[in-house]
Amino acid sequence: MALEIIESCVSCHACLALCPSQAIIETRPHFLIDAGKCSGCLGDFADAQCAAICPIEGAILDEFGVAMNPPGSLTGIPPARRAAAQAEIAAR
Amino acid sequence: MIAPQAPRTAGCSAGSCGSSAGQMGGLSDKIRAKVQDHPCYxxxxxxxxxxxxxxxxxxxxxxxxxxxxxxxCANESRPGVVSELLTPDQAVKKTLAVAATIPQMSVLGIAGPGDPLANPARTFETFRQLALKAPDIKLCVSTNGLALPECVEELARHNIDHVTITINCIDPDVGxxxxxxxxxxxQRIHGRKAAAILIAQQQKGLEMLVAKGILVKVNSVLIPGVNDEHLKEVSKLVKAKGAFLHNVMxxxxxxxxxxxxGLMGQRSPRPDELKALQDACAGDMNMMRHCRQCRADAVGMLGEDRGDEFTLDKIEAMDIDYEAAMVVRAAFRAQAMAELEAKRRHKEKASQILRFQPRVAKPAGRPVLMAVAAKNGAVAAHFGHAKEFLVYEAAADGVKFVGHRKVEQYCAGNETCGDAESVLERSIHALAGCEVVLCSRIGIDPWRDLEAAGIQPNGEHAMEPVEDAVMVVWREMLAAGKLDFKPSAAKCA
Structure with missing residues (x-):
């Protein structure tokens, strides 16, 4: 049932106070989720709270390892557009 | 000419950023007393x-x-960017270290890098400790407003008397x-519904703060094609509700x-668009034009950042006697306030003299924008060394500060930021709309390129007070018959 925070996390603290299970671990280089504590907010909230406030696409995975906020879903930036801009900047 | 003897250090290079406009003009004495030592207000x-x-x-x-x-990013200077996150204890230590080192430091703000009121425990713990340990520092906070209504009581309890709300719209479709x-x-809420909630919370928070007697400044980000016309309505509404200052950035x-x-190609406004909107809103409310859009961890006078002197390891090594520092700070403050008061009285007197003059026919000569490479209120910077130019509008009735144009690149120039334009081209581009640039000295190449761009370089007023120099140049242009037609060369970029 446990969710996972991966390395794209920017340690913004937003999830920390929201977690009803105190499963978020404030650590470096980025925050982590204590899999033993995480309930995916089942029984507490309709949506997993960490994933509902996280501003970084792809930083939180569900129990199947799938990004809960896939690319483009939060910023509205089409992934192809972002990739093209990054390639263009790298070529300068 | 005698340079003004001010106990200032660095930062904005203007002598006075608003002589004839009188930004403080529309404020009550009570508000004026509250903001007289606040650099942002x-x-x-x-x-x-x-x-x-x-x-x-x-x-x-x-x-x-x-x-x-x-x-x-360490090289970036804009809101929302920081180098290191602080705990409340570290923030208090840093504040005391800075206040003891820089007696000019009058205001401590929490502005991010996220939203201060989305971090209530950290934000209010910082304020609580500072109110006790540094009673001579004003505390202020800026917010997007979403959590503002539920925080107003606590803000009042911590003696926060200045709050900035970023309000970019009052229409959910714009939002x-x-x-x-x-x-x-x-829940995460998207789209128009999200904007409607945010707008309602911002307006409610604004009303609650005003009712508590807490000063509210409204920040708006000018986004061409999205909220440019709309911001005029925003300005009217927030003024009607009691905001005392509107800062369009x-x-x-x-x-x-x-x-x-950035990625979708939304452009930034040109300086002339920003000025036009600020002018349009100015009829309704006090406008702020000296904002430098600083980082969420900026330290020092507006326009400078001394954050590097106060990193965590450096403040750890500092031994702060805050009781002693408060004595020094109080002495500095008394001196600065006396000078400010004298300046303000001088200005008031000047404006009264103007008022009693008989009205004459509309004075001849159109207004002219001039850029100045200034230092400490004088035309004192070399064109090529200036990091920002102050822009003044000169007309028959006087000289008015209208804004500043940064010429340093936003990023120090690694391969991921910056572009092919040369520094000189960038500078000339940044001065679009100005007809004259005053500086202490200038090289032959930039002189030629400026002239070709329709901007007249002028190095004849080195070390003179900025506003006097601008007025002299305007009168020379008037006498030379240059001011009865629209300029053709100095087109806006």
Missing amino acids: SEDAHHYFARMHVAVAPACNIQCHYCNRKYD AKIYPWIFWNN PLIAEAAHGTFY
Whole structure:
């Protein structure tokens, strides 16, 4: 049932106070989720709270390892557009 | 000419950023007393007093299209960017260290890098400790407003008497183009519905603060094609509700910043567009034109950042005697306030003299924008060394500060930021709309390129007070018959 925070996390603290299970671990280089504590907010909230406030696409995975906020879903930036801009900047 | 003897250090290079406009003009005495030593709220105070931001608030409860939450760059200077996050204890220590080192430091603000009120425990713990340990420092906070109504009581309890709310719109359809989502009642909410909630909370928070007697400044980001016309309505409404100052700032959007607007090609406003909008709003309310859009961990006078002197390891090594520092600070403050008061009285007197003059036919000569490479209120910087130019509008009735143009690149220039334009081309581009540039010295190449761009370089007023020099040049242009027609060469970029 446990969710996972991966390395794209920017340690913004937003999830920390929201977690009803105190499963978020404030650590470096980025925050982590204590899999033993995480309930995916089942029984507490309709949506997993960490994933509902996280501003970084792809930083939180569900129990199947799938990004809960896939690319483009939060910023509205089409992934192809972002990739093209990054390639263009790298070529300068 | 005698340079003004001010106890200032650095920062904005203007002598006075608003002589004939009188930004403080429309304020009551009570508000004036509250903001007279606040560099962000009072134009003339920013030459004497400094501010600092402590980055204790990383979390945010909304997403704005001009913000990228991943950003953390030492070379960037813009809101939302910081180098190191502080705990409340570290922030208090840093504040005391800065206040003891820089007696000009009058204001401590919490502005991010997220939203201060989305981090209530960290933000209010910082304020609580500072109110006790540094009673001579004013505390202020800026917010997107979403959590503001539930925080007003606590803000009042911590003696916060200045709050800035960023209000970019009052229409949810406009808001939907600026805010992709908010986090509200344990859910992420998207689109128009999200914008409607945010707008309602901002307006409610504004009303509650005003009712408590807490001063409210409204910040708006000017986004061409999205909220430019709309901001005139915003200005009217927030003034009607009691905000005392409106700060319209230009959107900063570059692809390298990784923001929605940057990547989607949304352009930033040109300086003339920003000025036109500020002028349009000025009829309704006090406008702020000296904002430098600083980082969420900036330290020092507006326009400078001394954050490097106060990193965590450096303040750890400092031994602070704050009792002794408060004595020094009080002495500095008394001296600065006396000078400010004298300046203000001089200005008032001058404006009274103007008022009693008989009205004559509309004075001859059109207004002219001039850029000045200034230092400490004088035409004292070499063209090529200036990091910013102050822009003044000269006309028959006087000289008015209208803004500043940065010429340094936003990023120090590694391969991921910056572009092919040369520094000189960038500078000339930044001066679009100005017909004259005054500086202490200038090289032959830039002189030629400026002339070719329709901007007249002028190095004849080195070390003279800025406003006197601008007025003299305007009168010379008038006498030479240059001011009865619209300029053709100095077109806006």
